[in-house]
Amino acid sequence: xxxxxxxxxxxxxxxxxxxxxxxxxxxxxxxxxxxxxxxxxxxxxxxxxxxxxxxxxxxxxxxxxxxxxxxxxxxxxxxxxxxxxxxxxxxxxxxxxxxxxxxxxxxxxxxxxxxxxxxxxxxxxxxxxxxxxxxxxxxxxxxxxxxxxxxxxxxxxxxxxxxxxxxxxxx
Amino acid sequence: xxxxxxxxxxxxxxxxxxxxxxxxxxxxxxxxxxxxxxxxxxxxxxxxxxxxxxxxxxxxxxxxxxxxxxxxxxxxxxxxxxxxxxxxxxxxxxxxxxxxxxxxxxxxxxxxxxxxxxxxxxxxxxxxxxxxxxxxxxxxxxxxxxxxxxxxxxxxxxxxxxxxxxxxxxxxxxxxxxxxxxxxxxxxxxxxxxxxxxxxxxxxxxxxxxxxxxxxxxxxxxxxxxxxxxxxxxxxxxxxxxxxxxxxxxxxxxxxxxxxxxxxxxxxxxxxxxxxxxxxxxxxxxxxxxxxxxxxxxxxxxxxxxxxxxxxxxxxxxxxxxxxxxxxxxxxxxxxxxxxxxxxxxxxxxxxxxxxxxxxxxxxxxxxxxxxxxxxxxxxxxxxxxxx
Numbered sequence: 001x002x003x004x005x006x007x008x009x010x011x012x013x014x015x016x017x018x019x020x021x022x023x024x025x026x027x028x029x030x031x032x033x034x035x036x037x038x039x040x041x042x043x044x045x046x047x048x049x050x051x052x053x054x055x056x057x058x059x060x061x062x063x064x065x066x067x068x069x070x071x072x073x074x075x076x077x078x079x080x081x082x083x084x085x086x087x088x089x090x091x092x093x094x095x096x097x098x099x100x101x102x103x104x105x106x107x108x109x110x111x112x113x114x115x116x117x118x119x120x121x122x123x124x125x126x127x128x129x130x131x132x133x134x135x136x137x138x139x140x141x142x143x144x145x146x147x148x149x150x151x152x153x154x155x156x157x158x159x160x161x162x163x164x165x166x167x168x169x170x171x
Numbered sequence: 172x173x174x175x176x177x178x179x180x181x182x183x184x185x186x187x188x189x190x191x192x193x194x195x196x197x198x199x200x201x202x203x204x205x206x207x208x209x210x211x212x213x214x215x216x217x218x219x220x221x222x223x224x225x226x227x228x229x230x231x232x233x234x235x236x237x238x239x240x241x242x243x244x245x246x247x248x249x250x251x252x253x254x255x256x257x258x259x260x261x262x263x264x265x266x267x268x269x270x271x272x273x274x275x276x277x278x279x280x281x282x283x284x285x286x287x288x289x290x291x292x293x294x295x296x297x298x299x300x301x302x303x304x305x306x307x308x309x310x311x312x313x314x315x316x317x318x319x320x321x322x323x324x325x326x327x328x329x330x331x332x333x334x335x336x337x338x339x340x341x342x343x344x345x346x347x348x349x350x351x352x353x354x355x356x357x358x359x360x361x362x363x364x365x366x367x368x369x370x371x372x373x374x375x376x377x378x379x380x381x382x383x384x385x386x387x388x389x390x391x392x393x394x395x396x397x398x399x400x401x402x403x404x405x406x407x408x409x410x411x412x413x414x415x416x417x418x419x420x421x422x423x424x425x426x427x428x429x430x431x432x433x434x435x436x437x438x439x440x441x442x443x444x445x446x447x448x449x450x451x452x453x454x455x456x457x458x459x460x461x462x463x464x465x466x467x468x469x470x471x472x473x474x475x476x477x478x479x480x481x482x483x484x485x486x487x488x489x490x491x492x493x494x495x496x497x498x499x500x501x502x503x504x505x506x507x508x509x510x511x512x513x514x515x516x517x518x519x520x521x522x523x524x525x526x527x528x529x530x531x532x533x534x535x536x537x538x539x540x541x542x543x544x545x546x547x548x549x550x551x552x553x554x555x556x557x558x559x
Contacts, residue, residue, distance in 0.1 A: 027244075027247070027306075027309060028247075031247075031302075031306075034302070050286070050287055050288045051288055051291070053288075054288045054291045054292055054294075054295045055291075055295075057295040057296070057298075057299070058291065058294055058295040058298055061295075061298075061299060062294075062295060062298025062299055062301075062331070063298065063328055063331065066298075066301055066302070066305065066324050066327075066328055067324070067328065069302075069305055069306075069309075069324060070305070070321065070324045070325065070328075073305070073308075073309050073317060073320065073321055073324075074321060128287070132347060132348075133287040133288055133348070134342075134348055
């Protein structure tokens with residue numbers, strides 16, 4: 001059952017990701033990316049990570065991609081433009097690079113997971129039973145990884161301030 | 172295995188039809204209440220008191236000609252109403268609407284799906300509704316529609332943040348994100364969350380109006396400026412789907428306000444509904460109470476629509492980013508500190524006492540907030556301003 005769903009959503013994710021990079025219309029590309037994000041959220045649910053799945057939809061599909069569309073529409077880029085891959089030389093380079101990436105996938109598929117990130121089956125379910133669906137994500141975040149978490153938030157704040165300064169020279 | 176599946180299918184069918192009928196009656200209610208407030212009669216010709224008016228409207232929409240602008244993006248133009256319609260109906264799925272129903276085959280919880288992620292699911296799915304509006308505006312290839320779509324995307328993202336932040340306080344107090352737990356917590360303490368978290372309710376209430384694109388925040392369609400905004404080019408059933416989406420969003424938002432802040436299906440001043448054996452009578456009565464609470468908010472939506480004028484766009488953005496967002500951030504900090512102090516320092520469990528202490532804190536904050544927002548404009552009257 002789970003394996004069937006994995007293949008369904010995996011194929012949707014791959015297909016929509018391919019469509020996202022091959023469409024010439026920016027709005028269509030953005031929408032295919034939304035479909036990809038949805039398929040990924042479904043894969044997260046199959047991994048018993050419902051909280052991450054919901055956040056994926058809420059933050060990426062529901063907020064960031066809407067802003068992408070906003071910018072595309074505001075700059076009126078919505079009509080199909082010329083393709084990025086120009087001429088036979090560009091096409092050749094793209095094919096070679098894609099082939100190299102596919103070759104890289106082989107050793108990854110053969111390699112085993114390192115034992116340090118392998119959990120005995122049922123650990124995640126037990127953790128969620130004990131700490132709740134949000135707690136099993138929040139507890140490590142605010143306990144073991146508190147300092148990296150807070151530093152990341154300061155980094156994001158600095159990025160926001162930087163963006164405001166760049167966009168508004170005169171405050 | 173089969174019984175829960177059959178029960179779910181029946182619940183999906185019943186809830187879907189209830190919402191559709193509710194939405195149909197809501198369109199009539201809107202027009203009748205509007206007429207009443209403007210001292211007119213309103214539609215009262217089709218059926219007794221105009222009750223069959225929605226059916227006539229629906230028939231008209233089915234039979235009208237579908238127009239399609241020549242320069243529109245055909246695929247997205249057709250897809251846009253569907254994208255706005257589907258999330259609007261999906262969101263109701265996690266809201267519990269009555270006490271569990273006992274049947275021959277076992278207890279049936281009166282919620283379509285009690286997901287562990289609870290109302291985060293509602294936030295996630297409802298944030299997708301904006302795609303329908305944005306794409307409708309873009310695909311129509313009409314400048315007014317495009318402006319409406321742009322406004323919608325900016326507005327809904329801005330107010331989604333305030334909406335999400337205001338619910339953080341509810342999660343802090345309930346300690347869980349599932350809506351059935353939120354209701355259970357309110358029942359145990361015999362105090363609804365409106366008392367200990369009244370400021371959060373104010374923020375949620377305002378943001379919910381903006382999220383559903385209702386007056387005074389209906390800038391995406393602003394008929395005085397943008398003809399009809401994002402649905403300018405739509406006709407017949409496609410237009411009707413936007414309409415149904417807006418009203419079912421209203422139903423969900425009202426049900427959510429009733430659930431998060433007014434005890435959901437809890438019957439006030441009695442513990443009879445949540446303790447003891449489940450009975451069919453309890454399910455029916457709690458369903459009725461839940462419906463009544465939702466109806467109050469639906470009526471408020473209509474009431475506000477015919478009372479307040481529309482905001483200007485810069486006022487809308489200023490309210491969202493400069494008032495509601497900082498307010499909810501400060502509020503989360505204060506409530507978190509207060510809850511920590513009461514739980515850890517005083518060692519109280521959540522109950523009536525804790526709710527009342529938090530209620531006192533909220534009352535002070537609410538008075539300060541109203542005083543600051545008002546700054547002598549309404550409470551002291553406009554007479555002073557004229558004199559000055």
